[in-house]
Amino acid sequence: MNSIADNSVESFERNLEEFLTSTSLTRQDKASRLLSQIDQLLQNIEGFHYLYEKTPLLIQNGIFDNTPWAEADKLVPHLVKGTLRAGHPSSSYEVISELRLLAIAENHLTDSTLDAESAAEFLEEVVVHNLEFAFKELTEVSRETMSEKEVKKAHLLIGYLMKRIPLQNVKNKLIEEVELSCAQRPVLTKKTRELIGFLHNKFDVPDQLFSDDPISLYVNAVYHPSTGSVAHTAIDDYSKFLETADESALKKEAEEMGYHMLKTGLVSHHHALLLVKLVRDHPDLVHLCLALGETGIAEWNTYRKLISDIILENVTVENFQCIYGFHRMLERSLFSRRPIRIGIENLRKIQINPQVEKRILKIQGNKISNTTALQYLIGGVVKILGQPLGVRQGNNPTCQSARGISIWSQHAPTKLIDIVIRVATRNNLVVRFENTEINSNLLKKGLMDKLDYNLDVVSVVLVPHLDKIYNEMMLKSMGRGEDPHKWVNPAMYGQWIRVGFKSAYDYLTNSINNFGLFTRTFYAAFHPHYNGNRRMIYPNPVGIIITNSKAEMVGFHAVSLLRIKEDASGTVRAYFMNPNNEGRQNWGQGIRPTVSKNGERPGESSLPVDQFASRLYAFHYNPQEIPDYLQNVEEENIKQIIQLARQSWGKSYNWI
Amino acid sequence: MANCFALMGWSLPVIESMQKTGRPFVVVSFPDFENYAKEHGIPFLPYQLNEWSDTSNSLDLAEKLKPFNVDVAVPLFEETVEWAGALNSIYRNDPRVLNRAFLFRNKAMMKRRALIGGLRVGLFEEVHNKEGVKAFMKRLNEANLQLDGEEDSWVHIKPFAAAGTVGHRLLKSMDDIDEKCEDGDFPCLAESHLSGHEFSCEAFIHKGKIRFLNITEYVHLGYSNFIPEGHHLASKRQLIHDHVQKMVDIFGIEYGMVHPEWFLTEKDELNFGETACRIPGGHILELCSKSYEFDALAAFVICHDPNATEEELNEIFPPADFKPKYYHGNVMIYPQKKEFSKLVIPEQLNNEPYFENHNLVPPLTTQKLSGDRAGFGNHFGTINFRGEDPDKMRDLLLEYEKVDFYI
Incomplete structure (x- = not known):
């Protein structure tokens, strides 16, 4: 009972007593009050243990009477997520219901309608449907719908x-x-590692380097x-x-580690020791250790001195995951660009602002570490530059900021390095917007209340500023009778964003106006079958519902549309970067974005283009290119x- | 001990308390409740309490209650006070019992009676239209020696017979009278504004004497209160006790419970606001039960019984020297936005050691509030706190009143 306060147990017991001594007349009210204490206890794991022990008593005294949870055998596993999302009191009832099933599964409680085996099966299904909560990587x-407190409850459950x-x-x-998580090659690998760690502990994974067990690749x-x-x-050994x-x-060693990294996108801390050793003593083996192909090898040979210096200065047994970033960066030939080399050299010399340093060290869990904030930051920049499509927003409502970091990494990497340097040194960002200067430190608030630190290093440095600036630009563009994104997106992301802008939503009539023409324009601009087979050059910051x-x-929601292209089976698909934690989602009507096996690059999501278009409400385009193609669209x-x-x-709108 | 209590109205907690005491009772209420009563084995007599006619009157009702052997009637609602008074007049063979019930149901009559008896009351008058209210305010201004440019004296208007704050309007100026008063408000009582610290008492009366006095600290009228009273009111307990007993004497109340509201001025004078004799709102008796560790609802019913013995009363009430260990307070939660779709319990409540429980209900999918509400309208539930420090209790109640649980 360590971490539940005594008074909350006492208070629970008092409410329990009231519940138990009430008659059917007031029992429902007493149950609702008791549940408000249960809601509190479900905020830590000791509370779960405590309530698990109380479950039989609660059940036998009719806690579920007159509720949808009354009959254990009538419950449906895939409805659990919905009730967890619905918040208290539904979510509190739901958790107690799961504790009941657990008690049945563990023969701690008997139920005439459900045996132990069925209860266990039910709970397994619940786990499978709710993995997003296990790792707090929310869809x-x-x-959008859950408070922090409710997320915690679901996570603990x-x-x-x-x-x-x-x-x-x-x-x-x-x-x-x-597999699917790794296929997306996320910059932040914490969730994947937790899942692998869980599998490693829970199941017998063969302790050999190459085995048939599909999980052993990842465990290795x-x-x-x-x-x-x-x-x-052991790292010392x-x-x-x-x-x-x-x-x-x-x-x-170099070949085997390179192999595993290339196959999974995951790096082990041993890899850091090996890489440093090879850079120092056996430079001719470095390309194996980094799993480089021809392009990468050429890059390594040309900029060997600079790359070696960066590796020796920055790669440690704590920020080892950036080695995969080096691999990808070299494969992208980024070191061949002079501004990037200079940018990185400048970055190596900066003095990090103490506030920024605090944020960086906070995402490492504030553990005692030999790695400095600057080392983490440079490692983080390398990762972002190597994996532009692996950036995610964490549990923050900041899809625009994450999208910006991704777009810059792809198309304006020097701009990104420059912003990182400015923010890291001054904890402030000044940008121009329509002849005024916006200074992030002078702004009060952006879209988020409190930063969720489930983020990569670069995001944790930039997002608090980008979020406020984005919000300020939106405020300045309100009231112009059109969607403010029309002006904000080009200003925020870069001048290559087309100034032409089309939105399905009409601000003046508060309705969806001529969605047919909207879609027709989208296809005429981007669908290869209708637009003269022209391909997209830059990502398009589009709005989806x-x-x-x-x-x-x-x-x-804000995503980047990257390309529209026929896949191997001949289906025309939209490929896009979704900054949300999980690319695989279920949008109803059979619309489920995928992240692999349909021609996606790591980090991309895709959908057949018609399905994508059905969720689209705003995009940028060049109006001058459209007239010739509009009539092509069927x-x-x-x-x-x-x-x-x-x-x-x-259904949520009027249509005209 | 009474043969059988007739509980007039509907209150599940009271019915439950009576079941627990094992005393015979019958509930008299609207036919709508009959099915529920049957299902739960509650002795029940359906009656059209909102009708007064040849077939619906106290003599008829007393006749219908004979098979139950009823000898005491207890009002649960404001609207059943006359019914209970009429029945008790018959049972006690004393017509004045009914008259006293009328006293509770006409605030002008109530005030006049208090004035005659020597309680401090404000200036008051029955008014019939807006002009009447203006004339009243004008005379009040004169009496207060208003100079040109000074603000008008505040005037309250309230219906003669309505529970608590229903229909109550505060008028701060002549303009207010035009803006806030509606034709439907009249006739009603107009009275001058009483200053001072407002609080209520729940005095359980038996044989004309206060058997038990509870003082309720109002933190914010209509939102929050706690029991027992805070340090300041507690230091005036004897003064308050004396005034309540005086009021009981003036009104000639013999049995039951009175729920008067008072204003304590800085000079330690008590101004009488008004009184009721039914179960007070704000879950006051529930808080009272918890702090004084007795069943205040059962006690409420039992002290209506002229035949209740000394032993019976000793058994139900806390000992005379009982000192509550804990303060119990509650705050009623009203949504702060006009439109909302979710109940969100803030995390701060978790770490609040005084938090006892709440019964907030989630809204229907995207609920909109209509602009008009009677009294303080319907709250969405109550948060209960329990703790040892009345000052912290007051701060907490004020704090949580401002938290928006509905977004």
Whole structure:
């Protein structure tokens, strides 16, 4: 009972007593009051233990009477997420219901309608459907609808269940989760690592470097991606091993580690020791250690001195994941660009502002560390430059900022480095907007109340400023009778964003106005079948409407449309960067963005273009390019899209 | 001990308390409640309490209650006070009992009676239209020696017979009278503004004497209160006790509970506001039960019984020297926005050691509030606190009144 305050247990007990001694006349009111204490206890794991013990008493005294949870055998696993999202009191009832099923599964409680095995199966399904809570990597719908407190409750529930129930049957589902997560090559690998760690602890994973078990690739990548590290897992042992290893052993280490990194996008801390050793003593093996292809090797050979210096100065056993960033950066030939080399050299010399330093160290968990904030920052910049599509917004309502970082990394990397230097040194950012200067430190508030630190280093430095600036630009552009994004996007992201802008929403009539023409214009501008087969050069910051699995409107969201292209099967697909934590979502009407196997690059999401168009409400384009192509677009096509839109989010609007 | 209590109106907590005491009772209420009563085994007599006619009157009702052997009637609603008074007049063979019930139901009559008896009351008058209110304000201004340019004296108007704050308007100027008063308000009582610290008492009376006196600290009228009273009021307990007893004597109240509201001035004078004799709002008796560790609802019913024995009363009430250990307070929560779709319990409540429980209900999907509400309207639930320091309790109640639980 350590971390539940005594008074909350006492208070719970008093409420329990009132509940137990009430008659049917006031029992419902007493249950609702008792539940308000349960809501408090569900904020830490000791509370879960405590309530688990109380569950039989609660059930036997009719806590679920006259509620949808009354009959255990009538419950449906996939409805659990909805009630968790609905907040107290539903979510509190839901958790107690799961604790009841756990008690049944563990033969702590008997239920005439449900046996232990069925209860366990039910809970396994609950876990599978709710993995987003286990790792606090929320989908847009959950982030929009749940308070922090409710997220915590759901997180604790799923974690509690995962510890207590046998998960043999969900193992494959979890492995798929790891595979798909890695396929997106996220910059932030914490969630993936937690999941792999969980699988590692929970299941028997063969302790050998190459095995048939699909999970062993990932376990190896994280814990011991080479022969040497299997034999010398502890970091000190591995360090000693490297000192005595001969060249052929080192070569083998480099190849095996390179292999695992390339296959999974994950790096182990051993890799940092090996890379530093090779850069120092065996530079000819570095390309193996970084898993470089021809382009990368050429890059390494040309800028060997600079790259070596950066690696030796910055790569540590704590920020080792940036090694994958180096791999990708070299493959992108970024060092061949002079402004980038200069930018990075300047970055190496900066003095970080103490406030910024605090933020950077906070995401490392404030642990005692030999790695400096600057080392973390440079490692972070390398990751972002290497993996522009791997940037995510965390649990922050800052999709625009994440999208900006991604777009700059792709198309204006020097601008990104420059912004990082400015913010990191001054904890302030000044930008121009329509002949005025916006100074982030003079602004009070952006879209977010409190930064969620589930972010990469570059984001944690920039987002607090970008968010405020973006918000200020929006405020300055309000009241012009049109969507403010029309002016804000080009100013925020860069001048290559087309100034032509089309929105399905009409500000003056507060309605959806001529959605047919809107879609027709979109296709005439970007659909390769109708636009003269022209391809997109720059990402397009578009606005979409997020819908839930019932196709009901949830809210607005910012993504980057990257390209529209036929996939291998001949379906024309829209490929886009969704800054939300999870690219795979369910938007209802069978619309489910995918992240792999449909021609996606790592980090991209995709949808058949018609489905994408049915959720689109704003995009930028060049009006001069359109007139010749507008008539090409088939009416039938447009009709289908309108129907999808009207029958989903369109129900929330008037259409004219 | 009474043969059988007739509980006039509807209150599940009271019914539950009576079940627990094991005393015989019958609930008299609208036919709408009959099914529920049947399902839950509650003795019940359906009656059209909002009708007075040849077939719906106290003599008829007394006849219908004979099979239950009723000898004491207890009003649960403001609107059943006359019914209970009429029945008790019959049971006690004393016509004045009914007259006293009327006293509670006409605020002008009530004030006049208080004035005659020597309680401090404000200036008051029955008014029939806006002009009447203006004339009243004008005379009040004169009496207060108003100079040119000074503000008008404040005037309150309230319906003669309505619970608590229903229909109550505060008028601060002549313009206010035009803007805030509606034709439907009249006739009503107009009275001068009483200054001072407002609070209420719940005095349980038996044989004309205060058997138990509770003082309720109003933190914000209509929103929050706590029990027992804070340090300042507690230091005036004897003064308050004496005034309540005086009021009971003046009104000639013998049995039941009175719920008067008072204003304590800086000079330690008590101004009488008004009184009721039914169960007070704001879950006051619930708080009272918790702090004084007795069943105030059952006590409310039992002290209506002229035949209740000394032992019976000793058993139900806390000992005379009982000192509550904990303060219990509550704040009623009203949505602050006109339109909202979600109940959000703030995290700060978790770390609040005084937090006891709440029964807030989530809104229907996107709920809109209509502009008009009677009294303080319907609240969406109550948050209860419990703790040892009345000053902290007051701060907490004020703090949570401002938290928006509905977004």
